Amino acid sequence: MKVSFTLNGRRVEVDVEPNEVLLDVLRLKLGVKSVRRGCERAECGACTVLLDGKPVYSCTVLAPMVDGRTVETVDYLASNGELKPLVEAFVKVGAIQCGFCTPGFLLTAYSLLRRNPQPTVEEVKKAIEGNICRCTGYQKIIEAILLASKLYAEKRSERKEE
Amino acid sequence: MFYKLPKFNYYRVTSLNEALKLINELEDFKVVAGGTDLVMDLKIKRYIPKNIIDISRVKELDYIVDDGDRIRIGALTKLQEIVDSPIIREKAYVLAEAVNQMASWQIRNIATIGGNLCNASPAADTAPPLYVLNAELKLVSVEGERIVPVTKFFHGPRKTELKKNELLAEIIIPVEKDAGASAIKLGRRNAFTLSIVAVATLVKVSGNKFTDVRVALNSVAPTPVRATSVEKALTGREVSLKAVEEASKLVVNDIKPISDVRASADYRREMSIVLTRDSLLKSLERIGVRIGGEE
Ligand SMILES: Cc1cc2nc3c(=O)[nH]c(=O)nc-3n(C[C@H](O)[C@H](O)[C@H](O)COP(=O)(O)OP(=O)(O)OC[C@H]3O[C@@H](n4cnc5c(N)ncnc54)[C@H](O)[C@@H]3O)c2cc1C
Numbered sequence A: 001m002k003v004s005f006t007l008n009g010r011r012v013e014v015d016v017e018p019n020e021v022l023l024d025v026l027r028l029k030l031g032v033k034s035v036r037r038g039c040e041r042a043e044c045g046a047c048t049v050l051l052d053g054k055p056v057y058s059c060t061v062l063a064p065m066v067d068g069r070t071v072e073t074v075d076y077l078a079s080n081g082e083l084k085p086l087v088e089a090f091v092k093v094g095a096i097q098c099g100f101c102t103p104g105f106l107l108t109a110y111s112l113l114r115r116n117p118q119p120t121v122e123e124v125k126k127a128i129e130g131n132i133c134r135c136t137g138y139q140k141i142i143e144a145i146l147l148a149s150k151l152y153a154e155k156r157s158e159r160k161e162e
Numbered sequence B: 001m002f003y004k005l006p007k008f009n010y011y012r013v014t015s016l017n018e019a020l021k022l023i024n025e026l027e028d029f030k031v032v033a034g035g036t037d038l039v040m041d042l043k044i045k046r047y048i049p050k051n052i053i054d055i056s057r058v059k060e061l062d063y064i065v066d067d068g069d070r071i072r073i074g075a076l077t078k079l080q081e082i083v084d085s086p087i088i089r090e091k092a093y094v095l096a097e098a099v100n101q102m103a104s105w106q107i108r109n110i111a112t113i114g115g116n117l118c119n120a121s122p123a124a125d126t127a128p129p130l131y132v133l134n135a136e137l138k139l140v141s142v143e144g145e146r147i148v149p150v151t152k153f154f155h156g157p158r159k160t161e162l163k164k165n166e167l168l169a170e171i172i173i174p175v176e177k178d179a180g181a182s183a184i185k186l187g188r189r190n191a192f193t194l195s196i197v198a199v200a201t202l203v204k205v206s207g208n209k210f211t212d213v214r215v216a217l218n219s220v221a222p223t224p225v226r227a228t229s230v231e232k233a234l235t236g237r238e239v240s241l242k243a244v245e246e247a248s249k250l251v252v253n254d255i256k257p258i259s260d261v262r263a264s265a266d267y268r269r270e271m272s273i274v275l276t277r278d279s280l281l282k283s284l285e286r287i288g289v290r291i292g293g294e295e
């Protein structure tokens, strides 16, 4: 069956089997490799995408369920500059080791900061509950998200001054 | 690819009527709402249905309405919408408190309250708060609708009161005045985990006596349960730490825990007592009654 949705700002139409999950369609049919295959059972967050602007796991969404909806991944948010302060913060603090989990964390953190521009440490921890990182021990990821919150605030005040 | 889902026909419906007609006609189907339980169950081939009916776009079942003396929640309301709802936070906070401890943000953004109930896991975390709120469920079919108390809805693991041609449409919560309620969940870790046991309690006090006491638990029996022994022991009694501690011990009469990968039956029994006590004390605190207990 044909499924059509907005992927990273662009309308795509793709032939799917009803029993395919969004994760597979993105990786195998649409070449979006930033969406990672981790546990495949809604437990690790590596496959996180934004569905209509909200972070969800693409490994438990049936492909036909996204028809007509909007899917965003880090590729898009990086290319349009939206993600820049977060990426800067992750690099600066050293919140990336192997990088496997990073796209998922970036999308979750991005959604958190849009919903809550100045989160507390507890709020950051709560938001990233569903993302697992085998390398960093989370401390640096939490620091990076808090730093990004400041960088976004600076960006906003610069924009106001212009 | 580690998992391959079985093949099925996919149907998408956009109205409740369309959904009810289809489930009345089709054989061998499963409906999918958020899919967080069902897609995993397809992956592990617990279910191999011929047909999948996607009800996630039935907008008319996605709402939270305040009718004054009761709140109505559409079955397709997402868990995160419940956590964020000012209506629920103000008038049925214990539900928001429990739901906020479920799964993860990514799951709460797509999983529905109806899916949690209809999946009928003994560990369903929306059950204890809905039990103590005396919630009712509206079940609908082409033949009409009926209302059942949530405590009558679960028949066993993955078994419910729903007939083959029925859907859960709505959760109805009577608004309690002057009640204190709280929900506590114990898992293998603090976040993103199924419960070893979860407890919700609701109390009303007048003239330093318990006038209404409700206690419910999950993961300690084939279905979520009300702890009627604890409730009976406290109702009418003078409020004191001793009374709460004695009554909490009786919870073991109301539960039938098993040992599984998450915990042993003995541990579950011990923890049911502790959590019942803690939750009762917290519920009392929320109506301004402090009688001690450890922090
Ligand atoms: C990693 C992980 C962690 C989880 N953690 C928790 C947790 O902490 N606590 C907890 O309680 N649950 C947890 N769950 C379970 C699950 O996320 C919830 O039960 C969720 O609310 C299910 O909702 P859904 O909309 O995704 O249901 P679906 O998967 O769409 O449906 C579940 C079942 O209900 C049926 N159904 C759905 N809606 C209706 C309806 N309106 N009428 C009739 N039948 C219907 C479906 O046919 C299916 O059998 C977890 C799941 C995963 C994968």
Ligand code: FES
Binding pocket: A036, A037, A038, A039, A040, A041, A042, A043, A044, A045, A046, A047, A048, A057, A058, A059, A060
């Ligand atoms: S791959 Fe989807 S959560 Fe792990």
Ligand code: FES
Binding pocket: A095, A096, A097, A098, A099, A100, A101, A102, A132, A133, A134, A135, A136
């Ligand atoms: S950096 Fe390796 S898993 Fe997170």
